[in-house]
Amino acid sequence: xxxxxxxxxxxxxxxxxxxxxxxxxxxxxxxxxxxxxxxxxxxxxxxxxxxxxxxxxxxxxxxxxxxxxxxxxxxxxxxxxxxxxxxxxxxxxxxxxxxxxxxxxxxxxxxxxxxxxxxxxxxxxxxxxxxxxxxxxxxxxxxxxxxxxxxxxxxxxxxxxxxxxxxxxxxxxxxxxxxxxxxxxxxxxxxxxxxxxxxxxxxxxxxxxxxxxxxxxxxxxxxxxxxxxxxxxxxxxxxxxxxxxxxxxxxxxxxxxxxxxxxxxxxxxxxxxxxxxxxxxxxxxxxxxxxxxxxxxxxxxxxxxxxxxxxxxxxxxxxxxxxxxxxxxxxxxxxxx
Amino acid sequence: xxxxxxxxxxxxxxxxxxxxxxxxxxxxxxxxxxxxxxxxxxxxxxxxxxxxxxxxxxxxxxxxxxxxxxxxxxxxxxxxxxxxxxxxxxxxxxxxxxxxxxxxxxxxxxxxxxxxxxxxxxxxxxxxxxxxxxxxxxxxxxxxxxxxxxxxxxxxxxxxxxxxxxxxxxxxxxxxxxxxxxxxxxxxxxxxxxxxxxxxxxxxxxxxxxxxxxxxxxxxxxxxxxxxxxxxxxxxxxxxxxxxxxxxxxxxxxxxxxxxxxxxxxxxxxxxxxxxxxxxxxxxxxxxxxxxxxxxxxxxxxxxxxxxxxxxxxxxxxxxxxxxxxxxxxxxxxxxx
DNA sequence: ACTGTTCGTTGCAACGTTGTACTGCGAGCG
DNA sequence: CGCTCGCAGTACAACGTTGCAACGAACAGT
Numbered sequence: 094x095x096x097x098x099x100x101x102x103x104x105x106x107x108x109x110x111x112x113x114x115x116x117x118x119x120x121x122x123x124x125x126x127x128x129x130x131x132x133x134x135x136x137x138x139x140x141x142x143x144x145x146x147x148x149x150x151x152x153x154x155x156x157x158x159x160x161x162x163x164x165x166x167x168x169x170x171x172x173x174x175x176x177x178x179x180x181x182x183x184x185x186x187x188x189x190x191x192x193x194x195x196x197x198x199x200x201x202x203x204x205x206x207x208x209x210x211x212x213x214x215x216x217x218x219x220x221x222x223x224x225x226x227x228x229x230x231x232x233x234x235x236x237x238x239x240x241x242x243x244x245x246x247x248x249x250x251x252x253x254x255x256x257x258x259x260x261x262x263x264x265x266x267x268x269x270x271x272x273x274x275x276x277x278x279x280x281x282x283x284x285x286x287x288x289x290x291x292x293x294x295x296x297x298x299x300x301x302x303x304x305x306x307x308x309x310x311x312x313x314x315x316x317x318x319x320x321x322x323x324x325x326x327x328x329x330x331x332x333x334x335x336x337x338x339x340x341x342x343x344x345x346x347x348x349x350x351x352x353x354x355x356x357x358x359x360x361x362x363x364x365x366x367x368x369x370x371x372x373x374x375x376x377x378x379x380x381x382x383x384x385x386x387x388x389x390x391x392x393x394x395x396x397x398x399x400x401x402x403x404x405x406x407x408x409x410x411x412x413x414x415x416x417x418x419x420x421x422x423x424x425x426x427x428x429x430x
Numbered sequence: 431x432x433x434x435x436x437x438x439x440x441x442x443x444x445x446x447x448x449x450x451x452x453x454x455x456x457x458x459x460x461x462x463x464x465x466x467x468x469x470x471x472x473x474x475x476x477x478x479x480x481x482x483x484x485x486x487x488x489x490x491x492x493x494x495x496x497x498x499x500x501x502x503x504x505x506x507x508x509x510x511x512x513x514x515x516x517x518x519x520x521x522x523x524x525x526x527x528x529x530x531x532x533x534x535x536x537x538x539x540x541x542x543x544x545x546x547x548x549x550x551x552x553x554x555x556x557x558x559x560x561x562x563x564x565x566x567x568x569x570x571x572x573x574x575x576x577x578x579x580x581x582x583x584x585x586x587x588x589x590x591x592x593x594x595x596x597x598x599x600x601x602x603x604x605x606x607x608x609x610x611x612x613x614x615x616x617x618x619x620x621x622x623x624x625x626x627x628x629x630x631x632x633x634x635x636x637x638x639x640x641x642x643x644x645x646x647x648x649x650x651x652x653x654x655x656x657x658x659x660x661x662x663x664x665x666x667x668x669x670x671x672x673x674x675x676x677x678x679x680x681x682x683x684x685x686x687x688x689x690x691x692x693x694x695x696x697x698x699x700x701x702x703x704x705x706x707x708x709x710x711x712x713x714x715x716x717x718x719x720x721x722x723x724x725x726x727x728x729x730x731x732x733x734x735x736x737x738x739x740x741x742x743x744x745x746x747x748x749x750x751x752x753x754x755x756x757x758x759x760x761x762x763x764x765x766x767x
Numbered sequence: 768a769c770t771g772t773t774c775g776t777t778g779c780a781a782c783g784t785t786g787t788a789c790t791g792c793g794a795g796c797g
Numbered sequence: 798c799g800c801t802c803g804c805a806g807t808a809c810a811a812c813g814t815t816g817c818a819a820c821g822a823a824c825a826g827t
Contacts, residue, residue: 097783108807113785123805143546144490145783148481148812155546163513164705169506176500176527185546188525190513209480209492209522313709342709349711368501369706372650372679374686434813445777450815460775482813485782770827777820782813790807796800 096139105133116141155185156395157210159201161193161218165311166367167337168216171236174388175214182396193218203230212395218279232398234391238280244408246394248387250415252281255380256288258417259334259362262378264296266360266423268332272304274319274344275311275336275364285336285364304330308340316343324351331359332423338363338370338379345373345422361422375421386413433476442470453478492522493732494547496538498530498555502648503704504674505553508573511725512551519733530555539570549732555616569735571728575617581745583731585724589618592717592752593625596671596699599715599754601633603697605669609641611656611681612648612673612701622673622701641667645677653680661688668696669760675700675707675716682710682759698759712758723750 098116102109107130114122115130116139122130133139147153158175160168172188179186187210191197198217212232234246263271273289276282290300303326308319316335320343323330335341341363348359355361355375363370366381390411398406435453439446444467451459452467453476459467470476484490495512497505509525516523524547528534535554549569571583600608610626613619627637640663645656653672657680660667672678678700685696692698692712700707703718727748735743 095783098785099783109783110785110808111806114806117785121805126805142485142783144481144485145812146785148479148485148782148814149784149786151812153481163506163510164503166501166503166506169500169503172525173500173527176525185524187522188509188513190510313705317709346709346711368650372654372683374683374711432813435815436813446813447778447815448776451776454815458775463775479813482782483815485784485812486814486816488782768827770825772823772825774823775821778818780817781815784812786809786811788807788809790805792804792806793802794804795802797798 095142096137097142098139101130101133101137101139104137105130152211152399153209154183155187155210156392157187157189157201157213159189159191159198159213159215161191161198161216163188163190165339166369167365170367171216171384171388174384175392178385178388178392182392184392184396191218202233212399214391214395232395234395234398236387236391246398246409246411248390248394248411248413250382250387250413252284253288253291255364255382255415255417256285256334257292258288259364259380260289260292261295262417262419262423263332263334263360263362264292264298266332266356268330268360269298270304270328270330271332271334272306272323272330273334273336274306274316274323274340275308276305277308282336289334308336311337311339313339313343313346316340317347318343320344320347324348329359332356332361333359334362336364338365338367338377341377341379341422342369342373345375345377356421356423362417363422366418371420373422375424378420378423379418381416381418383414383416432479433474434479435476438467438470438474438476441474442467489548489736490546491520492524492547493729494524494526494538494550496526496528496535496550496552498528498535498553500525500527502676503706504702507704508553508721508725511721512729515722515725515729519729521729521733528555540568549736551728551732569732571732571735573724573728583735583746583748585727585731585748585750587719587724587750587752589621590625590628592701592719592754593622593671594629595625595754596701596717597626597629598632599756599760600669600671600697600699601629601635603669603693603760605697606635607641607665607667608669608671609643609660609667610671610673611643611653611660611677612645613642614645619673626671645673648674648676650676650680650683653677654684655680657681657684661685666696669693669698670696671699673701675702675704675714678714678716678759679706679710682712682714693758693760699754700759703755708757710759712761715757715760716755718753718755720751720753 098109098112101112107126111122112130115127156179158172160172163169176186189201191201198215201213202215214234214236216236217238234248236248260271273286276286293300306319306322308315316339333344335344341361345355345361348355353359361377363377363379366379370377370379390413394409394411435446435449438449444463448463449467452464493516495509497509500506513523526538528538535552538550539552551571551573553573554575571585573585597608610623613623630637643656643659645652653676670681672681678698682692682698685692690696698714700714700716703716707714707716727750731746731748
């Protein structure tokens with residue numbers, strides 16, 4: 094049904110291999126032969142059969158990008174960046190939604206659909222170190238966790254510094270009862286807590302456990318729920334630092350609904366810089382990881398790892414930049430209301 | 431490097447073909463042979479090489495889902511549904527982001543990466559009828575447009591009825607200067623305008639051109655911009671019906687920033703039922719298309735079309751359900767504030 | 768006992784591509 | 798003038814899988 098190399102070859106009166114050479118830009122082709130073949134390719138509308146090519150080459154030119162939840166804006170934005178970056182290098186991206194499920198993440202880390210993909214970029218949520226023990230079937234790059242001991246490439250941001258900057262910003266506004274929302278048993282959260290504590294410590298303010306409640310999930314609902322608990326404290330916070338923007342938006346909604354003013358009564362800082370935060374009322378101050386850079390680093394590391402499959406290669410830890418973007422939820426001058 | 435059928439066959443002392451039969455669940459295999467082969471498969475961790483399988487079968491088991499912008503929550507939510515639905519039928523989904531670019535959409539409709547995919551589900555934004563003239567390379571299902579004459583399967587919702595319901599809801603609140611945001615030159619918008627007009631006409635209210643400004647894009651920014659223009663009218667609207675939730679959120683932000691109350695001064699209805707709308711302040715009344723059903727219909731139609739490749743098959747128009755979800759942005763009883 | 772049928776299994780070929788090794792040919796050189 | 802060399806182009810095999818046709822063995826029916 095489809096046009097094959099063979100069809101082109103017959104029409105152009107050359108061998109199949111010569112057509113293949115033209116398609117692949119091999120230098121061993123005379124200019125006039127090349128142009129003649131090119132023309133026939135146009136005429137017949139030839140497209141290489143990728144399955145055949147990949148079977149022959151042992152590569153598929155496809156990488157997977159696995160995220161916990163595609164509906165979380167941070168991940169969909171990151172996915173767009175990864176797709177764009179991969180496209181520049183003529184690589185196709187398969188988006189996989191793990192649902193934050195540990196078994197699923199573990200399967201993916203081991204190369205799941207196997208021969209369909211050359212490598213995996215995985216943004217883990219529930220993955221444990223033990224799950225990575227049996228990796229190696231497929232080149233792997235992890236996003237956003239750094240404590241896995243095994244020889245696996247990572248792309249991270251400096252969570253400690255970012256959290257410190259966010260907290261310091263709130264301190265500079267004169268707030269001193271700063272709650273954090275988003276503490277769980279994962280490494281990322283742990284690092285952000287460290288940064289938070291460092292910022293407090295620098296001003297001699299003690300970190301209080303009641304201001305660091307454990308949070309279940311990273312949704313607006315979770316943010317709302319925790320915010321309600323914080324407001325019920327004898328001495329509620331005058332600022333909250335949320336470990337992602339969804340938590341922050343959920344918290345903000347509760348604050349506004351309770352009649353409090355943001356940032357007048359409670360200032361809010363989020364994390365991720367998702368688009369929603371820019372259009373919330375008030376718009377959300379947030380730590381903005383450089384998603385473009387993260388995507389570029391991840392794709393680069395993965396393709397490098399695919400190229401040089403030697404096991405001796407040292408794992409790389411790449412750090413992407415971040416930036417504190419100050420918007421209305423922490424601006425001293427209120428918007429009119 | 432990888433385990434092949436041949437390796438399994440040698441270890442189990444059967445032919446390659448028998449192993450293949452076991453893998454594919456062919457009935458012509460003796461029970462004890464089957465279990466023996468199964469065991470060796472487990473032992474060696476055999477995974478079929480999909481490139482080879484697909485080369486042989488002429489199918490890849492992969493479909494593409496192309497959306498204008500993966501960062502638009504409606505599309506990412508829809509993508510999740512499509513992925514889930516496809517997974518149930520052991521089909522892999524390739525997410526493609528067209529950027530709403532007409533050339534890109536046209537390319538995809540013609541089967542772009544060719545032999546990598548068996549079919550395409552396309553949610554067009556800028557596509558014109560002419561672009562579909564040269565389709566047919568690849569089975570195609572279109573989402574959300576209905577006026578393409580060619581024999582192409584469609585999945586739609588009843589936009590006219592949905593818009594009528596939304597408008598009627600606003601009328602029942604006692605609003606009579608109802609603006610619409612999201613009018614452009616596309617078919618979907620045109621249908622929603624029809625529904626809007628019908629609802630007005632049913633009450634003898636004339637549709638005013640100044641309340642139906644043309645909108646560029648479906649972003650929060652566009653919604654904000656149009657809302658500002660509407661507020662500058664000599665007689666501003668007391669309700670707005672937005673053709674998607676992002677427009678509505680942008681409009682709502684402008685309203686709140688200008689000191690107006692929602693829904694007190696201006697009521698808002700959106701469209702799409704994205705998660706953001708549920709957690710906005712106030713939460714957003716919206717028309718909720720049944721995304722799960724849309725995904726199921728689209729995947730079903732596409733797979734049917736792939737199965738029976740006969741060109742004589744009639745195109746199918748499948749209609750998915752929708753529902754008006756009433757939340758705070760049109761609720762009579764205000765939240766405390 | 769012999770033919771016919773069924774069942775489990777097998778070998779072969781092919782899917783479309785590309786790497787390797789090779790051929791034929793003209794140019795350059797001694 | 799013959800030999801070598803470089804270059805354009807070619808033939809063949811192989812990647813891992815599955816459809817097809819064929820095979821032998823077991824068994825039922827005559």
